[in-house]
Amino acid sequence: MLYRSNIFCLVGGGPDPIYPRNKVMIWDDHASRCIGELSFRSEVKNVKLRLDMIIVVLNQKIFVYNFMDFKLLNQVETVSNPTGLCEISHNSSPMVLVCLGLQKGQIRVENFGSKKSKFVMAHDSRIVCMSLTQDGRRLATASSKGTLIRVFNSLDGTLLQEVRRGADRADIYSLAFSSDAQFLAVSSDKGTVHIFSLQVDSGSLASLSNDRCHNPSEQIHSRLSSLSIFKGVLPKYFSSEWSVARFRLPEGLQYFVGFGHQKNTVIIIGMDGSFYRCEFDPVIGGEMIQLEYNNFLNVENF
Numbered sequence: 001m002l003y004r005s006n007i008f009c010l011v012g013g014g015p016d017p018i019y020p021r022n023k024v025m026i027w028d029d030h031a032s033r034c035i036g037e038l039s040f041r042s043e044v045k046n047v048k049l050r051l052d053m054i055i056v057v058l059n060q061k062i063f064v065y066n067f068m069d070f071k072l073l074n075q076v077e078t079v080s081n082p083t084g085l086c087e088i089s090h091n092s093s094p095m096v097l098v099c100l101g102l103q104k105g106q107i108r109v110e111n112f113g114s115k116k117s118k119f120v121m122a123h124d125s126r127i128v129c130m131s132l133t134q135d136g137r138r139l140a141t142a143s144s145k146g147t148l149i150r151v152f153n154s155l156d157g158t159l160l161q162e163v164r165r166g167a168d169r170a171d172i173y174s175l176a177f178s179s180d181a182q183f184l185a186v187s188s189d190k191g192t193v194h195i196f197s198l199q200v201d202s203g204s205l206a207s208l209s210n211d212r213c214h215n216p217s218e219q220i221h222s223r224l225s226s227l228s229i230f231k232g233v234l235p236k237y238f239s240s241e242w243s244v245a246r247f248r249l250p251e252g253l254q255y256f257v258g259f260g261h262q263k264n265t266v267i268i269i270g271m272d273g274s275f276y277r278c279e280f281d282p283v284i285g286g287e288m289i290q291l292e293y294n295n296f297l298n299v300e301n302f
Helices: none
Strands: 002-004 005-011 023-028 033-039 046-049 051-057 061-064 072-077 086-088 098-101 107-111 117-119 127-132 140-144 148-153 157-165 174-179 182-187 193-195 247-249 253-257 266-270 274-279 287-293
Touching: 005 193, 023 051, 046 086, 051 086, 061 098, 072 107, 086 127, 098 127, 107 127, 107 140, 127 174, 140 174, 148 182, 182 253, 193 266
Parallel strands: 174 253
Antiparallel strands: 002 005, 005 023, 023 033, 046 051, 051 061, 061 072, 086 098, 098 107, 107 117, 127 140, 140 148, 148 157, 174 182, 182 193, 193 247, 253 266, 266 274, 274 287
């Protein structure tokens, strides 16, 4: 289910779905009726919604529709995409769409302004997670290895930064940029949420928070290995950029992370109904402080 003001997009799911899995039902909550229906030959994997467009993701194809008349605007071919990976810019016009490319480890960037496609080899392994800034200028990706997170300029495909989650293989569940694109949050099956500081030119972003200091001398960087002085001599691991802050959770459970409205706060949602709101210190770093906890599936809380 996707939400746009008073509009819902519904796709069938679960053991006994109300709607077919190959249809997108567009529901107007104010009018209390279905105002449109999009049908496909295969199961719908994901739906993205903007004020002007509807994006439907299938296993190997993405369809882009005009929201006003449901007219098909574009079709994008991808490699097999069973989890429906796709990201769009919400605060930019024209839209930037990022999805899987035509081979393993490749990303595809569709700029609806220039009407050009950009292909970038982001990883050697299969891509399992990605996130796009609200203005569509920065893209973060993670592969099935789950050790390195890469940040790209989505406009030209250049690699801007590479940060390390850890040394052991992990399943990355979610990536999230802060609203000013200064930080990146990562959650994985290791039970730890990491916060990385990004080396982003603040002047190139369309909209930034006005309450942050952008003096280059005060810019915060992710932690570097103490052996980074031997970069180029020792293996790459020893010169990696590490997270500035972290929060530990029970392992084995799927968590999704995002940034809160309050400065330097993070929201973590678990598949067991758990809700965490935490605060991190961008200068000192270290362990985050838990500000709030709740469980929405525990009836005793209501």
